[in-house]
Amino acid sequence: MEIYEKVQANNERTSYRTLQADDKAHKGGSYNAGVRGKYLQEALKIAIDYNISIYNSLFLAQAGNLKAELITSDKRQRDAAGEIGLEAVYIK
Numbered sequence: 418m419e420i421y422e423k424v425q426a427n428n429e430r431t432s433y434r435t436l437q438a439d440d441k442a443h444k445g446g447s448y449n450a451g452v453r454g455k456y457l458q459e460a461l462k463i464a465i466d467y468n469i470s471i472y473n474s475l476f477l478a479q480a481g482n483l484k485a486e487l488i489t490s491d492k493r494q495r496d497a498a499g500e501i502g503l504e505a506v507y508i509k
Contacts, residue, residue: 456482467497477503 456478463474473494480487480503487498487505498505 463497463501467493467500469493469497473497477501 456475459481460471460474460478463469463477464471467474469477473489473491474497476487476489477494477498479485480498481501487494487503488508489495489498489505490508492507495505495507
């Protein structure tokens with residue numbers, strides 16, 4: 418299993434490095450490994466392309482794959498959704 422760790426470099430750019438993880442170490446974790454694995458590559462690309470968090474980009478990747486409307490209170494997430502062609506409802 419691969420996990421990506423965000424690495425800040427001089428506060429100018431964000432890069433990601435790949436970490437190898439043992440599946441057994443993550444069994445009690447707070448994420449669903451199946452969903453994470455299914456959407457992580459796409460979410461990572463969205464996060465980098467639109468400068469949003471991997472957390473927010475996972476919702477975009479999942480909404481896109483499910484052809485679902487995204488409901489968010491995050492303006493940057495809403496804007497990224499529009500740029501990649503997803504329908505998004507913004508709630509203040």
